[in-house]
Amino acid sequence: MPSIKDVAREAHVSIATVSRVFNNPRVVSDETKTKVYFAAEKLGYTPNFSAKTLKKSIVGTMIVIVPDISNTFFIDIVRGVQNYAETRGYNILMGRFDIHRFDLQRYVRLVKSKAADGMVIAIGHNRHFAPVPEAKDIPIVTIEEEFMGNPYVYIDNYQAINEIVEYLVSKKRKRIGFLGFKSERERFLAFKNALMKNKLEFDEELTKKGAESGEAVYTGAREYVERILRIGKIPDSIVCASDVLAASVIKWLTKNGLRVPQDVAVTGFDNIEVAELFQPGITTVEQPRETMGREAARLLINKIEGHEVPKKIAFQTRIVIRESA
Amino acid sequence: MPSIKDVAREAHVSIATVSRVFNNPRVVSDETKTKVYFAAEKLGYTPNFSAKTLKKSIVGTMIVIVPDISNTFFIDIVRGVQNYAETRGYNILMGRFDIHRFDLQRYVRLVKSKAADGMVIAIGHNRHFAPVPEAKDIPIVTIEEEFMGNPYVYIDNYQAINEIVEYLVSKKRKRIGFLGFKSERERFLAFKNALMKNKLEFDEELTKKGAESGEAVYTGAREYVERILRIGKIPDSIVCASDVLAASVIKWLTKNGLRVPQDVAVTGFDNIEVAELFQPGITTVEQPRETMGREAARLLINKIEGHEVPKKIAFQTRIVIRESA
DNA sequence: CCTCCTTTTGAAAGCGATTACATTTAGTTA
DNA sequence: TAACTAAATGTAATCGCTTTCAAAAGGAGG
Structure with missing residues (x-):
């Protein structure tokens, strides 16, 4: 060469x-x-790239870490980060895509060794990393939650869920159940909150916050349906913390002779690509995922390049009405 | 520092x-x-990373390029690449995730400048890059198709589709239609081939090779269903080149009063994560996606490190039987 | 024709590591 | 004790580039 x-x-x-x-x-x-x-x-x-960055203080590379790349939410974020980073001439170093085997230290070291300038971390709901002391003085921007005092972008789950509940209420639904994962705790809290706001009663028995694993989606929905059937308390609507979950409950509900949305309305969350392909099409909440990614990238690069950046940026969601509710 | x-x-x-x-x-x-x-x-x-790689000939970074990260197929490949690369101490530089704005030159330059050692490219069916002369002497491994004489890993579409057709035949289906995209040409050819092998007649009118865009999935399926309804030729089964396509046709078929699988059986391809959540669950073909990614990474690293690597590696598929056929 | 800018170019230091080669030290052996 | 070898460490060159500082060249003004 x-x-x-x-x-x-x-x-x-x-x-x-x-x-x-x-x-x-x-x-x-x-x-x-x-x-x-x-x-x-x-x-x-x-x-030669190395020779150049050896002399310069900025490398032009950032690390992106998302907890689960099978999830459309994160994919779109990655896409947003990528699109923006490109316009500023930054490359992207891929962090681990499943957070289970995630080792923040490793990435911190990558930044400290100047293989990258900083990192965008999509936290995922209520997933708590242990703060890493060495990470203190490297540029980090997170998505969805604050981490070690760094800037972050997020959506307002409270507003989003409340909008859904209000929509259900407007359709004369009164007994609203909730189905979500442990990791979607904030959405659950938002749900309780929304019920209160709308003067509806919260019923623990219509609620399920399932296990962790991705495998368990289908099973989790099944357990939920079996339970409400067993105890004979059928909600007239179910708020799900994700579209996949919504699709699963719908399948189990119809299998058990309940019609969606006539007997029970079901709502999702995320507006994944195939949401409209299910039968019935899933009413859900869309988040400006790509924009969030872009914004996170922008914040990070500005931080890297020494500009002042805001503490946090909030994004609005939008409800997408289809057939399931 | x-x-x-x-x-x-x-x-x-x-x-x-x-x-x-x-x-x-x-x-x-x-x-x-x-x-x-x-x-x-x-x-x-x-x-310091740059100082180190300035002296050493190997950087320990590879570029991964996939045409569409919304597609589970590619995500799993990326995951496989990532998992393997990690074991060999390689980092991954993210290439563009939508091939439309893809600029191979740029990544070639990245390798030439020693920001990375080589790249894995998931070609996507019958998508043709213009060969880039500069890319000639850099390590490249592709997935699904050959590119510029580099090693590649692939699955045998002929075998996979044939297996599906044979399965349908075993269920006494005789009038088999096909629904796919332009980019899924090989699967289409495989389909024709499989019909011949099974002594079935190929009927152009039961066939649709749709547009390019991801948007058009739903519309493409609709057009297909409307057409067969209009001409009054209803196949007893439809082979789709992807699960998303299968889900779409199923939705349109049932909307038009046809029952799946009783009136017409439908098969997908890919076994995406939500395949079992549709109603009916989609009978489909699973590919060892993650393994393909791992293998591609292994080939690439071996090539980078100067070992001899095979020209191509083929993978077997597996049919997953659910309710839709 | 001389002096003083401006523009353009070159020489050389330095970024932070690796590594071939030289040197020192310690331990063996006769 | 001299001679020799092995182990541990140091010296300095080098990787390919950026950048400061100095020098050379070409006008402009007097």
């Missing part, structure tokens, strides 16, 4: 001049520039 | 010794090692 030296020799100039041609072309004469471009082209010269 | 020099000074040794402690510890005495570890710990020393 040719180096700057080779180009310099070929163009009969010094390496300093070659460097200038690529980094600060206006200070070099047109004639010299042409010579250098020509030589570089001829040799197939590409500046 | 402290450098090797600072550690050397703190530990009263030379920088060479410090370097040895971290790269080749067995040649340094225990006493010295302790001193150095202690000093490094005290100063919070992390070796």
